[in-house]
Amino acid sequence: MRVLALAAVSLVLAACGAAADDTGELPASSSSAPPATGTSTPDRGTSADPAPDAGAATGADAAHAGQDAGHDAAHDASHDGAPPNPCPALLFPSGAKIQTFQDAATTASYARHLASGQSAPKCFLDTTNLENPDTGQVYDMSVLVATHFQLSELVGTEVAQGYGHHVLLSPSAVLSLEKFREAVGVSVSINSGFRSPLHQEAVCKGLCGNPLGCPGTCANSSRHMWGDAFDLPLEFYTARDEDLACSSGFKFAYLESGTHLHIDENPAYATCVKQ
Secondary structure, eight states, X not given: OHHHHHHHHHHHHHHHHHHHXXXXXXXXXXXXXXXXXXXOOOOSSOOOOOXXXXXXXXXXXXXXXXXXXXXXXXXXXXXXXXXXXXXXXEEOXXXXXXXXXXXXXXXXXXXXXXXXXXXXXXXXXXXXXXXXXXXXOEEOTTOEEETTEXXXXXHHHHHHTTSOSEEOOOHHHHHHHHHHHHHHOSOOOOSBOOOOHHHHHHHHHHHHSOTTOBTTTBOTTOGGGGTOEEEEOGGGOXXXXXXXXXXXXXXXXXXXXXXXXXXXXXXXXSSOEEO
């Protein structure tokens, strides 16, 4: 009888051990490594946890790791509470890459200057925060956007005259300007580049008395407000320079008012128009 009792006890203990193994917990006698704890290594908006040692992590550890990963990813995506930036970075002919940002006030200022079906721009270069999003480098206004042109030359009047620090500058127009500079073979200065709606209204008021423009004198929907127009000095007020502007990629060249050459990349024109 005593032998039978001991056998029964052994069977019960074996059954308990099997039940413990079925829960996913390691038996106490296992020589496996301790459960891996949840860690994360966020990298500019991403979160990555080490792969768990198969069969080693407990259910609690796995849940903790998932919580850590989710928290880190949410923290990085929000950038300390700020929503992700929906605006693109602009790559200029020089290789400089600069992030753009939304500015609701500047967008709203376009309301009285839009053609039918045209939408106001939402993303702008911020001259107080000229950051390369890939490298983290922060440029100043002297950054070259093409071989022969600094950012300050193309948007500088907007900033220097106090109209604002959110500007537009088309990389395509900068490339056309650089090609024009190579074609003429001499230094090219810029009388005026980007002008915000507020700036354009001041120009039109000074020229014709109406901040919203006067036909044939000052445009209400000037391409200067879109960052793809430049006014060049009187020395370029020639038919030859108009031709070179067109062959360089501009869509509009205008010998304006006997004072300067206006060139822009107006998308309304399929081929270059000269006036």
